[in-house]
Amino acid sequence: MTLEQVKKELKGYKGRTIKIMEVCGTHTASIFKAGIRSILPAEIRLISGPGCPVCVTPSAYIDKLVEYSLKENHQVLTFGDMMKVRGSEYSLTQAKALGGQISYLYSPLQSLALAKQNPQTNYIFAAVGFETTAPLYAILLEEMEKEGIRNLKLLIAVKTIVPALSYLCEKEEIDGFLCPGHVSVIIGSKIYEPLAKKYQKPFVVTGFEGEHILASIYEIMTQLSTEEYRVKNLYTSAVKEEGNEKAFGAIMKYFEPCDAYWRGIGTIPGSGLRLREEFLKYDAGSEEAFAEETLPKGCSCTDVILGRIQPIECPAFGKRCTPMDALGPCMVSSEGACGIWYKNR
Amino acid sequence: MHIDMSYGSGGKQTTSLINEVFVKHFSNPVLQKMEDSAVLTVKEKIAFTTDSFVVTPMFFKGGDIGKVAVCGTVNDLLMMGANPKYLTAGFIIEEGASLTDLEHIAASMAAAAKEAGAQIVAGDTKVIEGKGGIYINTAGIGEIEREGISISACKEGDIILLSGNLGEHHTAIMSHRMEIENDIKSDCAPLKEIVMNLIMAGIDIHCMRDVTRGGLATVLNEVSASSSCKVEIEERALPVSPQVKGFCDILGLDPLYMANEGKLIAVVAQKDAKRALQIMKESRYGENAAVIGTIQAGSKVVMTTAFGGSRVIDVLYGEGLPRIC
Amino acid sequence: MCVAIPGKIIEIHGDTAKADIMGNIFEANISLVDAKLGDYILIHAGFAIEVVQTETAQEMIDIFAELDEVIRNDTGAGKEGA
Numbered sequence: 001m002t003l004e005q006v007k008k009e010l011k012g013y014k015g016r017t018i019k020i021m022e023v024c025g026t027h028t029a030s031i032f033k034a035g036i037r038s039i040l041p042a043e044i045r046l047i048s049g050p051g052c053p054v055c056v057t058p059s060a061y062i063d064k065l066v067e068y069s070l071k072e073n074h075q076v077l078t079f080g081d082m083m084k085v086r087g088s089e090y091s092l093t094q095a096k097a098l099g100g101q102i103s104y105l106y107s108p109l110q111s112l113a114l115a116k117q118n119p120q121t122n123y124i125f126a127a128v129g130f131e132t133t134a135p136l137y138a139i140l141l142e143e144m145e146k147e148g149i150r151n152l153k154l155l156i157a158v159k160t161i162v163p164a165l166s167y168l169c170e171k172e173e174i175d176g177f178l179c180p181g182h183v184s185v186i187i188g189s190k191i192y193e194p195l196a197k198k199y200q201k202p203f204v205v206t207g208f209e210g211e212h213i214l215a216s217i218y219e220i221m222t223q224l225s226t227e228e229y230r231v232k233n234l235y236t237s238a239v240k241e242e243g244n245e246k247a248f249g250a251i252m253k254y255f256e257p258c259d260a261y262w263r264g265i266g267t268i269p270g271s272g273l274r275l276r277e278e279f280l281k282y283d284a285g286s287e288e289a290f291a292e293e294t295l296p297k298g299c300s301c302t303d304v305i306l307g308r309i310q311p312i313e314c315p316a317f318g319k320r321c322t323p324m325d326a327l328g329p330c331m332v333s334s335e336g337a338c339g340i341w342y343k344n345r
Numbered sequence: 346m347h348i349d350m351s352y353g354s355g356g357k358q359t360t361s362l363i364n365e366v367f368v369k370h371f372s373n374p375v376l377q378k379m380e381d382s383a384v385l386t387v388k389e390k391i392a393f394t395t396d397s398f399v400v401t402p403m404f405f406k407g408g409d410i411g412k413v414a415v416c417g418t419v420n421d422l423l424m425m426g427a428n429p430k431y432l433t434a435g436f437i438i439e440e441g442a443s444l445t446d447l448e449h450i451a452a453s454m455a456a457a458a459k460e461a462g463a464q465i466v467a468g469d470t471k472v473i474e475g476k477g478g479i480y481i482n483t484a485g486i487g488e489i490e491r492e493g494i495s496i497s498a499c500k501e502g503d504i505i506l507l508s509g510n511l512g513e514h515h516t517a518i519m520s521h522r523m524e525i526e527n528d529i530k531s532d533c534a535p536l537k538e539i540v541m542n543l544i545m546a547g548i549d550i551h552c553m554r555d556v557t558r559g560g561l562a563t564v565l566n567e568v569s570a571s572s573s574c575k576v577e578i579e580e581r582a583l584p585v586s587p588q589v590k591g592f593c594d595i596l597g598l599d600p601l602y603m604a605n606e607g608k609l610i611a612v613v614a615q616k617d618a619k620r621a622l623q624i625m626k627e628s629r630y631g632e633n634a635a636v637i638g639t640i641q642a643g644s645k646v647v648m649t650t651a652f653g654g655s656r657v658i659d660v661l662y663g664e665g666l667p668r669i670c
Numbered sequence: 671m672c673v674a675i676p677g678k679i680i681e682i683h684g685d686t687a688k689a690d691i692m693g694n695i696f697e698a699n700i701s702l703v704d705a706k707l708g709d710y711i712l713i714h715a716g717f718a719i720e721v722v723q724t725e726t727a728q729e730m731i732d733i734f735a736e737l738d739e740v741i742r743n744d745t746g747a748g749k750e751g752a
Contacts, residue, residue: 001738006734026597032656033650034650034652035649035650035653036652037656038654038655038656039652039654079668079669080666080667080668104667106667106669106715107699107715107717108717132672132714132719133715135719136714139702180672182672182673182712183672185674185712185719185720207729210653210654211652211733212733215733215734215737218737236723236729237722238720238723239720240720244702244703244719246702247703343657343658343659344656344659520694525696526694528693587692588694591691591692594673594675594692595673595675595713668673669673
């Protein structure tokens, strides 16, 4: 089978509308970059799921970071992703303009070096992400322990994907899932098997090239037509059945599951990670940063994240809500469904 | 030696700064008269522009803030079909800046101006409190060699050429900031040879733009909006070096949105496209030039992706920061 | 949700490796993987998260070969899929 044949087969699909969710924001970005939607017929709808920390991080979390950044002798460290997300009042970019001490980093370990260089400054690391990034925080904590670092704390908003997938399967009508490639590197492909079995849906682990994604969509369509649902790993160069056990072990050493609030979705039981009690001294008050909230009036991000509507069906889309002045989180992120649709409108 | 507030007092230190740094490097008959303003002779029609420059770090692979400050203004003049003749340079210097750095910056400004055939004929210096930063404003006058080149003059069927690889300035700056080792140099350069060769050869140029902040995506959107046309480009045709591509991949950046300091697009009549490409390739800084797309009736910028799909290319929103997600 | 790119290890000092990603030398912490000199590692935010196959090209060939199998299953001509 060639790529051209797969393209042709998919293009020729004429049946009921199929909703496929790409859970991971980086997949959303790849789909956009490769122009995959233009290759698919209208009957195959790709829905951008909740796997984008920028989209699902509640505003209370941003508010807490903003508050820290404006506090004397404090500095907030973050990945570039979070700079544009708005809290209830300001984004970190705006807080920086107001005198907030905020720097963006590429690697969590850079925060360790900073903390050592400037013992007078209290650093707050915005530890967001999913299972892919969680083991990095585990190593950071390990190093902090080793070196006795006391002026670096983590504000944690780490989420886990399997409970979120169960939630989506329970509540929403989605026909199949493109499983996040790099989360799967850590948690493995096998972990989705109970979901595939219980909910009778295709779960395909996929990489980030256009070929990966198109082949995975084809796999989902085939499973749907044969009504044989299973987990399929089409990213075997990186994802093992059992995942990276060493990394997973590192996560479990420092973290334990907790309920987590997903902006736009709500609280999903067991879908977050918090520090184990003995490591709480490294926590910057993560629990307080998770107040439940209602989305701004007129914002349909919930329906968008859950795939009930396309971004363009939101009444605020492109009018009251644009990348320059985003109403909801899906418009802020370059991976957010609305942000991507706006650019492609 | 470091510059302190006394260098901005207007007294002896100011004079020595002007003489030992600026006059020494920029040396030309107009400047040396040290009058309150430069008196110039120019052709009838001129182009006139200004730009300010803030770059951190001030020195990077392939250039420094001084070179960028001259190239930026020179290129803006060239894009209007003007031959750059005279420049001014205004410096805002934070106390603590190194005198040696300032001299290096002045020397590279002089070298870039010389390459572009322009003279720096007036200048100004202010010293402010701060942490040793240097900010430069340049203004420039160029004599119009070809009239009618305009962002709103693109026509259906025109061909779009890009003068070389995308993203190199941005990558060089960011690599420096993030301490990532590679051989990528800023592309910062005066594009005089390319432009003058195109004009001399009588190429029917409808529009030229230098591709700076906001990247190619932003420039093409300006073309589409101003000329009320659709811009179609081919991803496969875009010149990007493998190193820049690797750099972008790991930081989640897109070369389409990255800054350049020595690249231009030229939109030319279809009949001249082949010749224009040849001329670009044979000109200095144009060896990687490529035909990247066409002008069509309609609106928006649309790219055929390497994968065979198509997507709309929008302008850049906010700052392009490295992403992990 | 997570950007990660393969790079080739060219140097190792303790838990830190230097990895070459198309001519860009990034430092990566390798304590989450068992990696040796010359291995390709998948790098996410300064950390190796897995040792990966060197060639994604082969993976593409495999994927499309597998799709063939899927089709054969469809028509009942092939063996049972995994």
